[in-house]
Amino acid sequence: MDKHYIISEIKRVAAQNGSPPGKLKFYSETGIAEGDWAGKYWLRWSDALRDAGFAPNKWQQPHDTRFLIESYVRLIRELGHFPLARELMLKRRFDRTFPNTKSFRRLGAQPELASGVIAYCEAQGDYHDVIEICKPIASRQSSNKQTSGAETPFGFVYLLRSGRHYKIGRTNAAGRRERELSIQLPEAAKNVHTIRTDDPAGIEAYWHQRFARKRRGGEWFDLDASDVAAFRRRKFM
Numbered sequence: 008m009d010k011h012y013i014i015s016e017i018k019r020v021a022a023q024n025g026s027p028p029g030k031l032k033f034y035s036e037t038g039i040a041e042g043d044w045a046g047k048y049w050l051r052w053s054d055a056l057r058d059a060g061f062a063p064n065k066w067q068q069p070h071d072t073r074f075l076i077e078s079y080v081r082l083i084r085e086l087g088h089f090p091l092a093r094e095l096m097l098k099r100r101f102d103r104t105f106p107n108t109k110s111f112r113r114l115g116a117q118p119e120l121a122s123g124v125i126a127y128c129e130a131q132g133d134y135h136d137v138i139e140i141c142k143p144i145a146s147r148q149s150s151n152k153q154t155s156g157a158e159t160p161f162g163f164v165y166l167l168r169s170g171r172h173y174k175i176g177r178t179n180a181a182g183r184r185e186r187e188l189s190i191q192l193p194e195a196a197k198n199v200h201t202i203r204t205d206d207p208a209g210i211e212a213y214w215h216q217r218f219a220r221k222r223r224g225g226e227w228f229d230l231d232a233s234d235v236a237a238f239r240r241r242k243f244m
Contacts, residue, residue: 017059027061121145132224162207166199177207
């Protein structure tokens with residue numbers, strides 16, 4: 008058992024619990040006793056935490072958003088449906104590497120969480136089964152707002168860029184998808200242009216069809232400068 012292994016275990020336990028462990032918690036989770044590291048690699052437990060990247064006494068470390076979504080995706084595939092609250096708790100009870108239910112709350116209510124999962128899956132160019140499971144849940148977000156009268160009849164078709172690829176999608180709230188994607192993608196998503204429209208689904212389909220030959224998976228496209236210029240010429244459709 009070497010130093011690098013112990014550090015990797017500290018990071019793993021910290022990720023699954025949302026904060027760096029104390030030495031007793033670490034022993035209960037890993038079986039690595041104080042005698043395995045004290046005097047051999049570190050004099051104090053705080054030194055071990057510092058080498059693992061945690062400042063002393065900095066006990067509140069939130070889960071990485073990407074880790075949360077990836078955990079949720081795996082559970083959806085395992086269950087074959089969108090998880091219920093009790094299923095999240097059961098998963099956590101029998102798999103201590105799975106985040107606790109409180110960690111998922113910062114991703115929003117079920118419709119917002121489902122939208123985030125869809126965005127992640129589309130960016131990976133895979134997980135079509137998970138996307139189909141999440142779509143009905145995500146649609147509740149827009150339908151609830153329309154019922155309450157909080158949204159206008161107009162929506163938006165947006166063009167986002169992440170790395171060398173572009174995403175063409177639609178939303179009822181300009182800027183929301185940019186914020187969602189920016190925390191889920193390896194490279195930050197930047198809004199290139201937004202078209203206001205009273206037919207978001209139809210206008211989105213138009214642009215998807217226009218650039219069909221350049222599709223790279225889901226709503227992602229490999230566009231050139233002339234394609235982007237064509238999209239940016241439209242303010243309203």
